[in-house]
Amino acid sequence: MRHILSILVENEPGVLSRVAGLFSGRGYNIETLNVAPTLADGLSMMTITTEGDEAIIEQIVKQLRKLVTTVKVVDLTDVKSVEREMMLLRVDAEGAKRAEVLRIVDIFRCKVVDVSLDELILEVTGTQDKLGALINLLQRYGIKEIARTGAVAMRRGMQE
């Protein structure tokens, strides 16, 4: 099962490789990884999505907590949370295709962030599913390149 882990770490050199090394060294897989500073001084937030059964995820969480530079680990899969990912796509948009692509841009609430004679660059945010659906749709027009951030996530305010 896919899990989203939110990991608060000390913002110091080598932290990313400690976390990434923990995954590779123990044979776990990182699907996406995202890291940036938080409001708190000297702390960064990592969002990692990974796959595994309950026992593996339990080990991953415990091993992450064991790292001296880790302040907090939350498995957001267990709580109600918001998940978003941003993606840039370079899409073929020659001639008649362009209008169709632009219609899809509207429906998916994408932004056109670059225009040239035969292609567009689109910016889109959403869940993994939405991004997947968009890729599926646009593939028939020709996607030349994509760049994705990986998921960021946050627990919702109103929890039962």
Add this chain to the structure above:
Amino acid sequence: MELTGAQILLESLRREDVEVVFGFPGGAVIDIYDQLPNYPLKHVLARHEQGAIHAADGYARASGRVGVCLVTSGPGATNAVTGIATAYMDSVPVVIVTGQVPTPLIGNDAFQEVDIVGITRPCTKHNYLVKDVRDLARVIKEAFYLAATGRPGPVLIDLPKDVQQAKCEYKYPKTIKMRSYNPTYAPNLKQVARVADVVRKAKKPIIYAGGGVIASGASEDLIWLARTYDIPVTATLMALGCFPADDPLWLGMLGMHGTYAANLAISHADLILAIGSRFDDRVTGKLSEFAKNAKIVHIDIDPTSIQKNVAVHIPVVADCKSFLAALRQSLAAAPAGAAAEDTPPAAGRHASWLERIDAWKAEKPLTYAADSKVIKPQHVIEVISRLTKGQAVITTEVGQNQMWAAQFYQFTRPRSFISSGGLGTMGFGFPAAIGAQMACPDRLVIDVAGDGSIQMCIQELATAVCYDLPVKIVILNNGYLGMVRQWQELFYAKNYCATCLDVAPDFVKLAEAYGAAGYRLTDPSQVESVLAEAFALPKTVIVDVVIDREENVAPMVPAGKSITEMILV
């Protein structure tokens, strides 16, 4: 007062009450060595960095203090990696200081540069690259704290040469503030009450003690629990000595080379109290067959150890000593609404279970075929055990020698068996004995070695002789890499590929060449007298014991089999 980085390091070691530093100098730590004579620290010059780190490790295991190792950058640091990984696997508190090239050269493939922080990230509890001399005092304070608290382990400090030379105002922190590191010592009392409840109700309980019992100094509490509640005790390799071997409740070690009684008892138990142990694969054998009918209680200070290999019914994250103290209190308090039969007098409460265990003990005790012509290795260990009355510090190398020592020496106190359990590092025992002898100058320290392992750090003979350390090395010499040969014999159709060590040094002459004493033993009738003479000699001694070439370690559970499937002879 302004001090250089090198002075800050040495002054901080002094404040951490470090007595001895095991090390090897080089260009990247020469500033530290330059200052060393000005500080009240004893430096032990090893002959190889692997020797230095194993000695620091042996010192830590024998004394319960933090071992300290100082080596140079590049090859000095990489030579120490095996020892760092050894300490990591066995949770030994060691602080390693490595020199590093000056900060402006880091990343430039400078002479003797290596990314040791990167290399040791997976085999240290934590590590630091100190780029600013103003961070150094705090880093050292943290390193000692991290090494010794929680689940202990090695912590590495990489110190660039220019940081050693830079100056700053010295202020050693009194307290530690780490928002990200707070090990749990005290157990959750509800969990303890649940444990007390299952202990009261168990009909066939067993204690499976691990290295955590020794690390936390919980031996006395463990002995109390076992004797008061009449619970038999088995232990891992790391925990030998935590329970006296002459006690009727003692079952011996369990697992791959464990006793018949211990392996059967744990397989038939209805309650396993796993205290400071981690269900290593050498202990459990085939996991799906392990202790299928038992309730498992697991106490460990490291949450990652719990539920890692086996499903646990009652997990308790705690220091073993704190847990046992809490359990004692909980057991003393009568459970609410308890019927009288729930709290019978302890003595004899598991009589029928112990009878069954005694029958297993009698049925297949640890044994070997005595021989009047060829020396049996087990006999040698028995003699060592008898001569030292179980009071020596025994270190071992890795392989058959290690298992015979674990099986046949009657340990009576903790911190007496020092062996590379997790990593299984050949070459560990002798330098570890040097460290142990530094920690315990008044105790007899004996390295039980094999002819293969001893050759991996043999150069440390110079160290032992140089510091007048009366370490005894007993080589169980069978001319083979014996344990691998045993596997080849049993599981690889006797294809003894690359395990015969026919060309070997004359260990007696080698001892003499280094200025130590050497004996050779070939006659079983002389084992006792020669060992007694060697042990009485106040200097470094090698006793080269020529043993039965094809003697095997038994029992043996083939890798991947259930621990009840033992090869007994």
